Amino acid sequence: MYVAVKGGEAAIRNAHRLLAxxxxxxxxxxxxxxxxxxxxxxxxxxxxxxxxxLYDVELAALAVRQARGDLIEAIxxxxxxxxxxxxxxxxxxxxxxxxxxxxRISATFKDLPGGQVLGPTFDYTHRLIEPELQEPxxxxxxxxxxxxxRVTDVLGHQGLVExxxxxxxxxxxxxxxxxxxxxxxxxxxxxxxxGDEGFLLALAxxxxxxxxxxxxxxxxxxxxxxxxxxxxxxxxxAVTLGAITLTECQMVNQFKGSATVPPQFTRGYGLVFGxxxxxxxxxxxxxxxxxxxxxxxxxxxxxxDEEFVLAHADNVQATGFVEHLKLPHYVDFQAELAMIxxxxxxxxxERRRAAERSEAAE
Amino acid sequence: MxxxxxxxxxxxxxxxxxRADADRLKACWEAFEPKPVHRVVKGPETGLVMVxxxxxxxxxxxxxxxxxxxxxxxxxATGEVGFGHVLGRDGERARFVALFDALGQSEHRDRVTxxxxxxxxxxxxxxxxxxxxxxxxxxxDFFTMARGDD
Amino acid sequence: xxxxxxxxxxxxxxxxxxxxxxxxLSALSEPGTVHPVxxxxxxxxxxxxxxxxxxxxxxxxxxxxxxxxxxxxxxxEWTTFQTGAPxxxxxxxxxFAVLDTPDLAGxxxxxxxxxxxxxxxxxxxxxxxxxxxxxxxxxxxxxxxLPLPAAFAExxxxxxxxxxxxxxxxxxxxxxxIGLPRTTELLCTSR
Numbered sequence: 001m002y003v004a005v006k007g008g009e010a011a012i013r014n015a016h017r018l019l020a021x022x023x024x025x026x027x028x029x030x031x032x033x034x035x036x037x038x039x040x041x042x043x044x045x046x047x048x049x050x051x052x053x054l055y056d057v058e059l060a061a062l063a064v065r066q067a068r069g070d071l072i073e074a075i076x077x078x079x080x081x082x083x084x085x086x087x088x089x090x091x092x093x094x095x096x097x098x099x100x101x102x103x104r105i106s107a108t109f110k111d112l113p114g115g116q117v118l119g120p121t122f123d124y125t126h127r128l129i130e131p132e133l134q135e136p137x138x139x140x141x142x143x144x145x146x147x148x149x150r151v152t153d154v155l156g157h158q159g160l161v162e163x164x165x166x167x168x169x170x171x172x173x174x175x176x177x178x179x180x181x182x183x184x185x186x187x188x189x190x191x192x193x194x195g196d197e198g199f200l201l202a203l204a205x206x207x208x209x210x211x212x213x214x215x216x217x218x219x220x221x222x223x224x225x226x227x228x229x230x231x232x233x234x235x236x237x238a239v240t241l242g243a244i245t246l247t248e249c250q251m252v253n254q255f256k257g258s259a260t261v262p263p264q265f266t267r268g269y270g271l272v273f274g275x276x277x278x279x280x281x282x283x284x285x286x287x288x289x290x291x292x293x294x295x296x297x298x299x300x301x302x303x304x305d306e307e308f309v310l311a312h313a314d315n316v317q318a319t320g321f322v323e324h325l326k327l328p329h330y331v332d333f334q335a336e337l338a339m340i341x342x343x344x345x346x347x348x349x350e351r352r353r354a355a356e357r358s359e360a361a362e
Numbered sequence: 363m364x365x366x367x368x369x370x371x372x373x374x375x376x377x378x379x380x381r382a383d384a385d386r387l388k389a390c391w392e393a394f395e396p397k398p399v400h401r402v403v404k405g406p407e408t409g410l411v412m413v414x415x416x417x418x419x420x421x422x423x424x425x426x427x428x429x430x431x432x433x434x435x436x437x438x439a440t441g442e443v444g445f446g447h448v449l450g451r452d453g454e455r456a457r458f459v460a461l462f463d464a465l466g467q468s469e470h471r472d473r474v475t476x477x478x479x480x481x482x483x484x485x486x487x488x489x490x491x492x493x494x495x496x497x498x499x500x501x502x503d504f505f506t507m508a509r510g511d512d
Numbered sequence: 513x514x515x516x517x518x519x520x521x522x523x524x525x526x527x528x529x530x531x532x533x534x535x536x537l538s539a540l541s542e543p544g545t546v547h548p549v550x551x552x553x554x555x556x557x558x559x560x561x562x563x564x565x566x567x568x569x570x571x572x573x574x575x576x577x578x579x580x581x582x583x584x585x586x587x588x589e590w591t592t593f594q595t596g597a598p599x600x601x602x603x604x605x606x607x608f609a610v611l612d613t614p615d616l617a618g619x620x621x622x623x624x625x626x627x628x629x630x631x632x633x634x635x636x637x638x639x640x641x642x643x644x645x646x647x648x649x650x651x652x653x654x655x656x657x658l659p660l661p662a663a664f665a666e667x668x669x670x671x672x673x674x675x676x677x678x679x680x681x682x683x684x685x686x687x688x689x690i691g692l693p694r695t696t697e698l699l700c701t702s703r
C-alpha cells in the first residue's frame with residue numbers, strides 16, 4: 001500500500017543545488033561540452049542511445065553530462081524525454097546488407113566476399129593504461145574492395161545455415177502494448193535490443209558455461225551506417241531521413257535437423273544502436289537460447305526462460321523498482337513494527353505463563 | 363487517400379538533401395538567390411520514428427528502437443509543395459530540405475540540381491570514400507597455421 | 513497537391529490544441545453543457561471549424577479514423593495530411609469517427625480489460641430535441657437541447673449498459689462541443 005508523505009521541499013531544493021555543484025566539479029577546470037562527450041565518450045553515448053531506445057547523439061550526450069556519467073540515470077532521462085514526442089511513423093526495415101561498413105569480422109569464415117576489416121577496435125590492444133593518449137596522427141588508407149554481403153546470405157544459399165525466416169506482418173511494439181507471454185520473436189528482439197548490457201552479458205555468459213548451451217560461433221559481426229527510410233503517403237514513396245550507426249551480430253549455433261530437413265546450423269541474431277559489439281553478441285546468444293522451445297530443446301536454464309529474461313532485462317524498470325525501496329515507507333514499516341511487538345508480547349506472556357505453571361507444579 | 367506516382371529523381375534528391383549536414387544545407391540556401399516567396403504549411407515538428415530491422419537481417423520485421431526525426435512542409439507562392447524529413451531535431455534543416463524539394467518541382471529545377479544537389483552529392487561521395495579508405499586499411503587476412511607433424 | 517488540404521491547420525499547434533483539449537475535457541466532465549472551441553481551424557467543407565479543431569487535437573499517426581461518407585476526399589486528405597491519422601473504412605478499427613448521423617453500429621466498445629480503448633465518436637449536427645441528463649458530472653438532472661432524435665435515448669441506454677465498456681460521444685455544433693460520456697443517462701423529455 002502507498003501512503004503519501006509531504007514536506008522536505010527546502011531540503012530537496014538544496015539537495016538539487018548541491019547536486020549541481022558537485023556535478024560541475026572543480027570550477028577551475030573547464031566544463032565538459034556536449035561535443036566533447038559525443039566525440040570522445042562516444043561509446044557511453046551509444047550505450048545510452050541503445051538502452052534508452054532512442055537514437056539521438058546530442059540528446060544522449062546531454063543526458064550523460066546531466067547524469068554525471070551514471071549511464072542508467074542517463075538512459076532514464078532519455079526514456080523520459082521520448083515520452084514527450086509524438087510518433088511520426090515506423091521506418092522501412094533497415095537493410096544491414098547495404099551497411100556502409102566500418103568493421104566487419106567473422107570467426108568462422110576466413111575468406112569472405114568483401115573481406116574482413118577490423119575497424120577501430122579495442123581487440124589486440126594491450127590493455128595498458130596510457131597516461132598520455134597517443135595522438136592519432138596520419139591514418140593509413142587503402143583501396144576499398146567491393147560489396148560486403150551478409151555472411152548468412154552467402155552460406156544460406158548452400159542450405160547449411162537456417163534461413164532468416166519469412167513474414168511481413170506488423171511487428172509487436174512493447175512501447176505501445178504491455179509485454180505478454182509467450183512473446184513472439186519480434187517482441188523478444190525488441191526487448192533485448194533495449195535491454196541492459198550487463199544483464200544480457202551475464203545471461204550470454206551463463207549459456208557458454210552450460211546453462212542452456214548452444215555451441216555458438218560468430219558468423220559475422222558488422223558495424224557501420226545504414227540509412228533510415230520513412231514512407232510518406234503524400235509523396236507515395238519512402239524518403240531517406242539520414243543514416244544511423246548499428247552493430248549486427250550473426251551467431252551460428254549447433255545443428256538441428258529432422259526426418260525431412262537435413263541437419264543445418266541454427267542462428268541467433270543481435271542488432272543494436274551504435275557501436276556496441278559486446279551487447280550485439282550477447283543479444284544474439286540470448287536470442288538463440290530463448291528459441292529453445294521452438295527448436296525442441298529442453299528448457300532448464302535461466303537464459304532459456306522467456307519471462308525471466310524479458311521481465312528483468314530493462315534497467316529503467318529494474319532500477320525503478322529496486323530504488324523505490326529508499327523512499328519513505330514509514331507507514332508500512334510501522335505496521336510491521338506493531339505486528340512484531342505484538343508477536344513478542346504474546347511470546348513473553350506465554351513464557352511467563354509456562355514459568356508460573358512450572359512453579360506451581362513444584 | 364490515393365498515392366501519387368513515385369518519382370525516383372525526387373526521391374534521390376530528397377535523400378541527397380537529408381544526408382547533407384546542417385551547415386552545408388544552410389550555406390546552399392543562403393547562396394540561392396532570389397529566394398522564393400513561400401509559406402511553411404506544416405511544422406517543423408519533431409517526433410519519433412520507430413526504426414525497424416529484420417530478424418536475422420532479412421526475415422520478419424521487428425522494432426529496434428526509436429530515432430528523433432523532424433518534418434516540415436512548405437508551399438511556394440507559385441504553388442509547388444515541398445516536404446522535408448530528416449533525422450534529429452533540427453527544424454531549420456527540415457525546412458531547407460522542404461524548400462529545395464519544392465524548388466526542385468518548380469521552374470528552378472535545373473538550378474537546384476546544378477547549385478545544390480550535384481555539389482552536395484559530390485562532397486558526400488568524397489567524404490564517404492575517405493572513410494572507406496581508412497576502414498580498408500584495417501583489412502585483415504587471417505591464415506591458419508599448419509600443425510606440426512610430430 | 514490540392515492547396516485546401518495543406519491549409520487550415522492550427523496556427524499555434526501547442527496552444528490551440530491545449531485550449532481545444534481543455535474544451536473537450538470540460539465537455540466530458542459536465543455532460544450536456546456547451547463548451548466553445550476558440551482555436552481556429554479551417555477544414556474543407558462540409559467539416560465545420562470546431563470539428564476540425566477537435567480532429568487536429570485528438571488524432572495522430574496511431575489513431576485510425578472513420579469518416580462518414582458525407583465527408584468526401586478533400587476532408588479525408590486534409591485529415592490525413594494535418595494529423596497523420598490513417599482514414600479507415602472499417603468501423604471496428606477506428607479509434608475516432610466523425611459522423612453526420614447518430615449511428616453507433618459497429619464501433620469498438622473496448623474490452624473489459626481495456627475499456628479505455630473504445631472509440632470516441634464526433635457527431636456534427638444541428639438541432640434541438642429536449643433531453644434530461646443524469647449521472648457523473650451532473651448534479652441531479654440537467655436539461656439539454658441536443659441535435660439527436662428522441663429515439664436516441666434507447667440507443668444510448670444500450671451503450672450505457674455496457675459500462676465500463678462503451679462509446680463516448682462528442683456533439684459538435686455551431687456553438688461548440690457537448691460531451692456525452694458513456695456514463696451519462698439520457699432521458700427524452702419531449703414524449
